[in-house]
Amino acid sequence: MNASTQHYTDILIIGSGVAGLSAALRLAPFHQVTILSKSNLSEGASYYAQGGIAAVFDDTDSIESHVEDTLIAGAGICQKEAVEFIASNAKHCVQWLIDQGVLFDTEITESGETQYHLTREGGHSHRRILHHADATGKEVETTLVDLAIAHPNIHIKERYNAVDLILSNPANSSRILGAYVWNRQKEQVETIRAKTVVLATGGAAKVYQYTTNPDISSGDGIAMAWRAGCRVANLEFNQFHPTCLFHPQARNFLLTEALRGEGAYLKRPDGSRFMPDYDERCELAPRDIVARAIDHEMKRLGADCMYLDISHKPDDFIKNHFPTIYAKLMTLGLDLTKEPIPIVPAAHYTCGGVIVDKMGMTDITNLYAIGEVSYTGLHGANRMASNSLLECLVYGWSAAENINKTIKQIDEIPYLPEWDESRVHNSDEQVVIQHNWHELRLFMWDYMGIVRTTKRLERALRRIHLLQQEIHDYYANFRISNNLLELRNLVQVAELMVRCALERKESRGLHYTLDYPDPSPNSGPTVLIPE
Numbered sequence: 001m002n003a004s005t006q007h008y009t010d011i012l013i014i015g016s017g018v019a020g021l022s023a024a025l026r027l028a029p030f031h032q033v034t035i036l037s038k039s040n041l042s043e044g045a046s047y048y049a050q051g052g053i054a055a056v057f058d059d060t061d062s063i064e065s066h067v068e069d070t071l072i073a074g075a076g077i078c079q080k081e082a083v084e085f086i087a088s089n090a091k092h093c094v095q096w097l098i099d100q101g102v103l104f105d106t107e108i109t110e111s112g113e114t115q116y117h118l119t120r121e122g123g124h125s126h127r128r129i130l131h132h133a134d135a136t137g138k139e140v141e142t143t144l145v146d147l148a149i150a151h152p153n154i155h156i157k158e159r160y161n162a163v164d165l166i167l168s169n170p171a172n173s174s175r176i177l178g179a180y181v182w183n184r185q186k187e188q189v190e191t192i193r194a195k196t197v198v199l200a201t202g203g204a205a206k207v208y209q210y211t212t213n214p215d216i217s218s219g220d221g222i223a224m225a226w227r228a229g230c231r232v233a234n235l236e237f238n239q240f241h242p243t244c245l246f247h248p249q250a251r252n253f254l255l256t257e258a259l260r261g262e263g264a265y266l267k268r269p270d271g272s273r274f275m276p277d278y279d280e281r282c283e284l285a286p287r288d289i290v291a292r293a294i295d296h297e298m299k300r301l302g303a304d305c306m307y308l309d310i311s312h313k314p315d316d317f318i319k320n321h322f323p324t325i326y327a328k329l330m331t332l333g334l335d336l337t338k339e340p341i342p343i344v345p346a347a348h349y350t351c352g353g354v355i356v357d358k359m360g361m362t363d364i365t366n367l368y369a370i371g372e373v374s375y376t377g378l379h380g381a382n383r384m385a386s387n388s389l390l391e392c393l394v395y396g397w398s399a400a401e402n403i404n405k406t407i408k409q410i411d412e413i414p415y416l417p418e419w420d421e422s423r424v425h426n427s428d429e430q431v432v433i434q435h436n437w438h439e440l441r442l443f444m445w446d447y448m449g450i451v452r453t454t455k456r457l458e459r460a461l462r463r464i465h466l467l468q469q470e471i472h473d474y475y476a477n478f479r480i481s482n483n484l485l486e487l488r489n490l491v492q493v494a495e496l497m498v499r500c501a502l503e504r505k506e507s508r509g510l511h512y513t514l515d516y517p518d519p520s521p522n523s524g525p526t527v528l529i530p531e
């Protein structure tokens with residue numbers, strides 16, 4: 001490796017979803033920013049968000065009500081201060097998006113005024129979701145991507161995987177100096193020195209066999225931060241979206257919660273509704289309750305799927321509100337306006353992550369984590385719908401504010417040791433990686449899924465330890481590849497998830513175990529501290 005593979009940037013942002021891009025655009029007027037994206041720039045969970053962004057825009061709504069709803073959905077263990085911080089900064093952060101050119105749907109009131117059309121989703125007691133039809137994420141992400149590409153101070157490195165963070169004193173996690181990154185095109189590891197690093201790598205839902213997430217969601221940021229010495233929290237809380245399309249030709253296609261917000265019913269194969277048997281809020285109960293009810297009905301009836309039915313609403317209403325979903329389903333021969341649609345739950349959102357303060361700062365000086373990779377305290381034991389894009393925006397703002405204030409005091413970054421590849425060679429056994437991938441995702445689905453037991457979790461942990469040993473040997477001896485990097489990270493995150501789940505001796509929110517079916521009176525976040 002030669003000196004030309006060592007780069008410098010003021011701020012390195014790892015991830016180009018809504019969290020990473022919003023921070024980058026706020027920093028770029030003042031600093032040189034490098035954004036790393038391990039796939040195409042717009043590829044990430046952000047692009048696929050359908051429902052929208054929660055913020056109080058209606059006079060009959062209030063920040064107190066947004067806070068209250070979030071606390072209820074979080075099942076008693078949200079950090080109230082964080083919830084208040086996010087809800088009270090929601091409006092100006094969403095307004096910032098509007099100022100960047102993002103278009104949200106509007107409607108004309110009876111008095112002839114134009115106002116934002118707000119939808120309602122599970123757990124929200126008011127209509128407070130701003131949206132762009134049913135493709136909000138695409139509208140937000142592509143607007144921010146276009147602005148980032150055009151900005152002279154933003155330098156984009158697409159198809160680069162961050163491998164590991166570089167610290168000033170790895171034995172005693174101190175300050176961040178940069179990261180080793182793998183250039184996928186050239187298949188070489190490069191070094192990026194930076195005064196500040198922002199992890200915006202998204203969640204880890206790909207640890208499960210069935211997920212609504214894109215391929216990039218492999219928990220890389222959580223694993224890198226943990227290896228670097230950061231604490232993590234609440235990784236037992238994996239949200240399963242209740243309504244992922246069940247169809248052999250459509251993997252990962254989500255049927256937004258807004259369908260239920262607009263009146264869709266959940267039905268058994270015989271056409272009868274079942275949510276009234278489970279919760280007085282019926283289809284608008286929080287996601288964990290709905291997902292468990294579907295899982296229970298499927299197991300009880302031995303059915304492959306349940307059904308979501310909005311066909312009782314007028315055709316035009318459905319086509320206008322859900323044009324993307326309508327069009328996609330038509331390509332599969334399913335007509336949303338005429339028939340119930342087959343659905344199953346799938347892993348959707350990682351509520352826990354790297355512990356950060358209100359500025360998005362982790363335990364390591366000048367290392368930030370924002371968006372789904374982080375644990376801010378907002379979601380508690382269950383994320384309320386449409387709060388996550390909001391969390392990305394609020395922490396994109398607060399982290400950028402803090403970086404702008406503090407970066408001048410950070411010392412120059414010294415030249416860093418190069419990545420050492422002298423003892424590794426090309427792998428001749430890719431099949432080992434493929435096999436481990438499938439094995440991990442399948443047993444996580446079976447043993448760490450919607451309903452858990454201590455025995456299953458212990459079984460999962462034993463398998464994880466075996467995989468970790470194999471992967472460690474593989475990593476030490478062979479040149480890296482995308483699959484190997486992601487597998488190494490996923491197995492690390494899987495271990496943290498199972499350890500968190502084993503520590504929680506109760507059922508709460510998204511964590512439901514048959515061994516401890518009730519909530520405990522004294523509960524709080526599960527915090528893991530690296531040794």
Ligand SMILES: Cc1cc2nc3c(=O)[nH]c(=O)nc-3n(C[C@H](O)[C@H](O)[C@H](O)COP(=O)(O)OP(=O)(O)OC[C@H]3O[C@@H](n4cnc5c(N)ncnc54)[C@H](O)[C@@H]3O)c2cc1C
Pocket residue numbers: 014015016017018019020036037038039041043044045046047048049050051052053054136137160161162163200201202203212213214216217220221254348349370371372373385386387388389390392
């Ligand atoms: C189908 C779907 C629908 C959703 N709907 C909604 C909704 O309506 N409202 C809502 O609030 N939330 C919704 N969510 C959740 C929300 O979209 C995500 O929580 C949010 O977009 C996460 O944004 P992010 O910027 O943290 O990460 P992402 O958007 O996932 O971006 C992660 C970025 O990190 C990069 N990356 C990851 N690892 C590395 C690495 N090692 N090196 C370099 N780059 C890396 C990726 O390439 C990507 O650019 C939805 C999620 C899904 C999957």
